Amino acid sequence: DDLSNLEYLDHESMHLFTNVPRLNRMCKTPVQVHGLNIPEGTIVAIPLNIVHMHPRFWSSPEKFRPERFSKDSGEEVNPYAFMPVGLGPRNCVGMRYAILIVKLVLVRLLQSYSLETCKDTMVRVYSHVLSDCYLKLSL
Numbered sequence: 001d002d003l004s005n006l007e008y009l010d011h012e013s014m015h016l017f018t019n020v021p022r023l024n025r026m027c028k029t030p031v032q033v034h035g036l037n038i039p040e041g042t043i044v045a046i047p048l049n050i051v052h053m054h055p056r057f058w059s060s061p062e063k064f065r066p067e068r069f070s071k072d073s074g075e076e077v078n079p080y081a082f083m084p085v086g087l088g089p090r091n092c093v094g095m096r097y098a099i100l101i102v103k104l105v106l107v108r109l110l111q112s113y114s115l116e117t118c119k120d121t122m123v124r125v126y127s128h129v130l131s132d133c134y135l136k137l138s139l
C-alpha cells in the first residue's frame, strides 16, 4: 500500500531470486587473498546466489523479509554482499529501466488481483531456496 516500500520488495526479490548467478572480473595485478595467490589475468567468478544467501552477511537469509532493506530495520546491508545488478563502473546499464518495469508490473498486478499463498493451486513458484510455495490468484 505504500509505494516507497516497493523499493524493499524488489530488493528482496532480487536478493532471494538472484537471476544472474555470477559476476566475472579479470585480475589486473597479482594479488593474495587469504593466502591464495591469484595471478594477473585470472578470471575470478563471484557466485552471487551464494553471497546473497551467506549467513555471515544476512540474518535469516532464506526468509522473504523486504523490511531488512529499510533504513529503520537496524540491519545494515553490506553493498558487497548484495550485487544483483553488479557493482562498479561495469554494473548493469539497464538497471533503472529494469527496476522501473518490475515496479510497473507489480503495481498493475496488485491493483487488479489479490494474491495469497495456498496449498492446492496449480501455479508453483520455483526457486533454489524456497520449495513448495504456491500462489492463488483471485479477482
Ligand code: HEM
Pocket (backbone or CB within 6 Å): 019, 020, 023, 024, 083, 084, 085, 086, 087, 088, 089, 090, 091, 092, 093, 094, 095, 097, 098, 099
Ligand atoms: C532485473 C533485470 C536485470 C538484471 C538482474 C541485470 C543484471 C545484470 C548484471 C549482474 C550485470 C553484470 C554487471 C557487473 O558485472 O558488475 C549486467 C550487465 C549489463 N546489463 Fe543488465 N540486468 C537486468 C536488466 C537489464 C536490461 C533491461 C538491460 C538493457 C536494457 C541490461 C543491460 C545490461 C548491459 C548492457 C550490461 C553490460 C554492462 C557492461 O559490461 O558495462 N540489463 N546486468
